[in-house]
Amino acid sequence: MSSDTSAMLLNETGGALDRVVGFETEYGFCAEYTNREGEQVIYSFPESSSNPQGMPPFKLNQFDNYGNRKYMDIGPHPEFSTAEETDFLGAAHRIIIGHLVVAKIWRENPPFVNGFQSKIHLLANNIDPKFETWGCHENYLASRQLEKEKYITPLAIHNLSRIVWAGSGVVLRSSRQSQFNFGLSERADHIWDVEHSGTTRSRPLVNLRDNPYADEKEFRRIHIICGDPVMSLFANALKMVSTSIIL
Numbered sequence: 001m002s003s004d005t006s007a008m009l010l011n012e013t014g015g016a017l018d019r020v021v022g023f024e025t026e027y028g029f030c031a032e033y034t035n036r037e038g039e040q041v042i043y044s045f046p047e048s049s050s051n052p053q054g055m056p057p058f059k060l061n062q063f064d065n066y067g068n069r070k071y072m073d074i075g076p077h078p079e080f081s082t083a084e085e086t087d088f089l090g091a092a093h094r095i096i097i098g099h100l101v102v103a104k105i106w107r108e109n110p111p112f113v114n115g116f117q118s119k120i121h122l123l124a125n126n127i128d129p130k131f132e133t134w135g136c137h138e139n140y141l142a143s144r145q146l147e148k149e150k151y152i153t154p155l156a157i158h159n160l161s162r163i164v165w166a167g168s169g170v171v172l173r174s175s176r177q178s179q180f181n182f183g184l185s186e187r188a189d190h191i192w193d194v195e196h197s198g199t200t201r202s203r204p205l206v207n208l209r210d211n212p213y214a215d216e217k218e219f220r221r222i223h224i225i226c227g228d229p230v231m232s233l234f235a236n237a238l239k240m241v242s243t244s245i246i247l
Contacts, residue, residue, distance in 0.1 A: 019086060019140060019141065019240075019244040019247075020084050020085065020086055020141035020214075021084060021085070021086070021088065021091050021138070021139065021140055021141070021240045021244065022081065022082050022083065022084030022085070022091060022094075022138070022139045023081075023082045023091060023092075023094065023095050023098075023136060023137070023138055023139075023236070024079060024080070024082070024136065024137040024138075024139070025079065025080050025095060025098050025099070025124055025136050025229060026073065026077055026078075026079050026134035026135055026136070026137075027077055027078045027079065027080075027102055027123060027124055027134065028077055028122075028123040028134050029077070029078070029106070029120060029121060029122050029123060030120075030121050030123075031118035031119065031120055031121070032118060032119045032120075032121060033118040033119070064101075066083055066094075067083030067084075068080065068081065068082050068083050068094060068097070068098065068101075069081040069083075070098075070101065070102065070105075077134060078102055078105075078122075080098030080099075080101060080102055082094035082095060082097075082098060084139060084141070084213070088237045088240045088241050088244075089233070089237045091236075091237070091240060092233050092236040092237040092240070093233065095233075095236055096233065099124055102122060103122055106120045106122055107120075124229050124231075134229075135187055135190075135225060135226075135227065135228070135229060136227055136228070136229040136230075137199075137223060137224065137225050137227075138223075138227060138239060138240065138243065139221055139222070139223055139224075140221070140222040140224070140240075140243060140244060140247060141212065141213075141214060141219055141220075141221055141222075142219065142220050142221070142222050142247050143218070143219060143220070144216070144217060144218055144219055144220050146220065148208060151206075151222075151246070151247060152194070152195050152206050154246055155205075155206050155222075155243070155246055155247070156194050156195070156205040156206045158242065158243065158246045159205045159206065159224065159226050159227070159243075160205060162227075162239065162242060162243075163184050163185045163188065163228075164184060165235065165238070166227060166228065166230060166235050166238070166239055167183075167184035167185035167186075167187075167188075167228050167230075168185065168186055168187075168228035168229060168230050169182065169183070169184060169185075169186070170182070170183045170184075170185065170186035171183075185228050186228060187226060187227065187228045190203055191203050191204065191205060191226045192204070193205070194206065195207075195208055196208060197209050199223075199225055203225060204225075204226065205226050206224075206226075207222075207223045207224060207225050207226075209223045210222075210223075211223070222247065224243065227239060
């Protein structure tokens with residue numbers, strides 16, 4: 001861990017603490033093509049198919065030489081999971097690398113939909129054209145001694161308040177249909193609970209799923225799914241730093 005980020009995490013004696021962190025980015029996608037009538041068509045890939053029409057080759061559970069992983073998640077939708085590490089800016093850089101890697105796959109494999117070569121729209125945001133919600137997930141390694149009852153409330157407050165500086169923003173149509181309102185977070189409309197173990201339904205401010213890669217007797221892995229995907233390197237790094245301080 002670099003000195004400028006490790007200084008943010010100190011133990012009781014003033015020594016630096018390492019925090020293993022990582023990101024997962026879910027992508028929505030659709031294809032645009034011109035049909036025989038000359039009309040522009042937007043084709044949104046079906047959620048139910050395990051091999052949607054026009055899907056470029058995207059191997060399951062494929063790791064690169066740096067420990068990053070790309071795969072098809074439930075939906076299906078492509079996902080890029082960064083290798084977990086102790087450098088916050090390094091982890092934030094891996095998010096950008098993931099965008100480039102996934103985009104390169106589609107650029108080199110232009111999809112054919114209904115017999116037409118299509119232009120792909122890869123969406124690293126929260127809502128795809130079918131209004132299915134994707135997002136970005138954060139992972140934090142914590143001591144098993146940190147009990148859920150101790151961190152649920154402060155982490156929920158933090159995850160809610162950080163939307164002010166870490167929300168991606170969204171323009172929403174009002175109930176009058178003729179007016180629009182700006183919101184700080186697109187993901188917020190899909191967060192329904194304070195705490196829950198679910199990730200695809202009943203999405204919470206604090207997710208209780210616990211799948212540590214380390215010794216589960218010593219560590220827990222805190223999984224956060226309520227954040228907006230943002231393009232800012234520093235906002236993503238600050239997400240990890242501030243959440244680590246709360247933990």
